[in-house]
Amino acid sequence: MLSEEFFAAICGPPLTSNTAIAKDVSIYHQILSPAHANRATFKKSATPVGGLAVSASHIFAGQQDRAYVHVYSRLRGGQEAFIPVPEKVRCVALAGDTLVIGTAEGRLVLWETLTGRLITTPPCHVQGVSCLAATPFHILSGSDDSNVHVWSLPQLLALGDREEDPEPTATLSRHRAAITSLAVGGSAAHRDTNLAVSASRDKTIVLWNYQTGEALRTLLLPAVPLCAVLDPVARALYVSTDDDEDKLQHIYAIELFGEKPLLGARGAEAASTAVSIATPFGTVPSDAGAASCLSVSYDGSSLLSGHPRGGILQWNLGDGDSGSTLPVQLSNLNAAVTNVAFVPPHLPTSQAAATFVVPPKTSVQTIVKPSQMGRDYAVTVRFDEVDAQGDEAAFDTLVNQPGFPADFLNNAILAFENVEAKETEDADDKETEDASDLRRQNQELLEIVNEQQAMYQEALQKITELQAARS
Structure with a gap:
């Protein structure tokens, strides 16, 4: 039977002296359906918001106010590697086999998981990188300087001597305050799409065509958006907000192609017209705190939210009218929940990861690291034989x-x-x-x-x- 699984990470000290929770556990691998249960746990990590990335075989956890990333093996159930980087880690994301790290000094650090090659960009952001989003061909980086940069992944990973440092292919600048969250639309048929969403502390959300740099729509919220996620087919946007004027925290569900579509030729208003979002999808319980992270299941039926007081709430996306949806608490991790991420159904579980990991089509023969004055790696790679029938x-x-x-x-x-x-x-x-x-x-x-x-x-x-x- 197909099961829904997700990962959750915490940061900070325990909120209470709860002896039922194992000591030093900081990353949880849990099953949502058919029955909620813990599958595995990983210890000794303090993961900031946006600092968790999960692949088919490994977990990558950036460390709060530290200049390194912990790498955990899903198969072995423990820490496998330690990645030092030049600056403090703010957020991480996976782009295929490449781990992208956003630093507190405004740089991007790319680590090739198959070769170990480390690539660092110049500080193109004036302030620290606050959030990342990745596609198979692009990386989007949001910063406290209110800008979003779009990077070409092939250009960043290009081998050989560079005459110039890599620069963003586009800059998305419409916000007036720090970027809090980024989301990119995607689908199975077209792995790279043009839709991107940026949320900012200026209480706005902007929908972009990130390859052209065109702002498609601006959404106005009554409170600061903390996290934004798109559903699997990029037809709905879910946003968590901080306290509003009534000291309440809400979850908003925004239909992009509903009766009054916000995007496309059927839109009733011009793209330059800002749209106010006033009716929430649901109200967060007062004892949970504002949701710092969101994740939508791969069938689009459930939304998970992580909260600073340790709770993980499940919202039924097909239940009730706007404003009347009540969440169900799945678990209380006794520390601030900073990351919640669903595992794609086709990815293996921690007990059978090695069976399903697709081997690379290249084999690394030698890696020569640069000297202290150099920055280029010498990598010898052999192309493996590919089946004549194709993949x-x-x-x-x-x-x-x-x-x-x-x-x-x-x-x-x-x-x-x-x-x-x-x-x-x-x-x-x-x-x-x-x-x-x-x-x-x-x-x-x-x-x-x-x-x-x-x-x-x-x-x-x-x-x-x-x-x-x-x-």
Whole structure:
């Protein structure tokens, strides 16, 4: 049975002297359905908001006010590596096999998990990097300086000597205060999309086409947004806010393509028109505190929120009207919950990760680290043999290409012809069988008629003999 699993990380000292919670546990691997339970725990970490990233085989946890990242093995259940970086870590994100680290000095540090190569960008942000979002081809970095930079991942990972330091391909600047959260839309068919969402302490959320730098829509909130996430198909946006004027914390659900779409050609208002969001999806219980992190399940039916007083709440996205949804507390971790992240259903569990990890198509032969004065690594890589049939299945090939391939159409035509030939052959066989059956029936009827005639002749002869005897 397919199960829903997620990771949660905490930061800070225990809130109470709860002996039921194991000491030093700071990262939790839990099952949401079919029944909520703990699967595994990992110790000795203090992960800031946005400081957790999970791959198929490992967990990457940046450390609060520290210049290093802990790497945990999901298979072995313990810490496996320690990654020092030049500056304090603020946030992390995974872009394929590359770990992206945002620092307190406004830099990006990229660590290739397969080779160990470390790449550092210049401090393009005036202040620290507050949040990150990654796609297979781009990285978005938000900062306390109110700007969002868009980076090309292939340019950052390019090998060889660089004449110039890497720079952002675009800068998204419409906010007037620190960026608190970033989200990027994605889908299975198109791995890289154009929709991005940035939230800021100026109480606004901006929807962007991040490749062109165009602001698609500005949303006005009654309180400071702390976290923003998109649902799996990027049709709805969920936002958690800090205290409003009534000292309440809310969760907002914003439909991007509802009855009054905010995006697309059917939008009732111009893109330059700001839209006020006033009605919340739900109100956070007063004893939980404002949600510092959100995560949507991969079927879009559940929303998890982590809170500074240790609670993890589950919101049913299909239950009730706006403003009336009540959450269910899954667990209390007895410390501030800073990260909640669902694990994609196709990723393996911690007990079977090695079975499902896809091996790389390259093999690293040698790695020569630079001297103290240098900055370039010398990496020798061998390309492994690839199956001649390709990695994509036939179904994926048909879905991802326009129209139908010629061989597919030819096979379909042949299939129809084979069906017609079989139907004709079956009809001929049936006609032959029917004719044979008719001849057999006629022969049986003829035998019955002959038998009846013989009996009639015999009876007639007996009658003639009796009449002759009487006379």
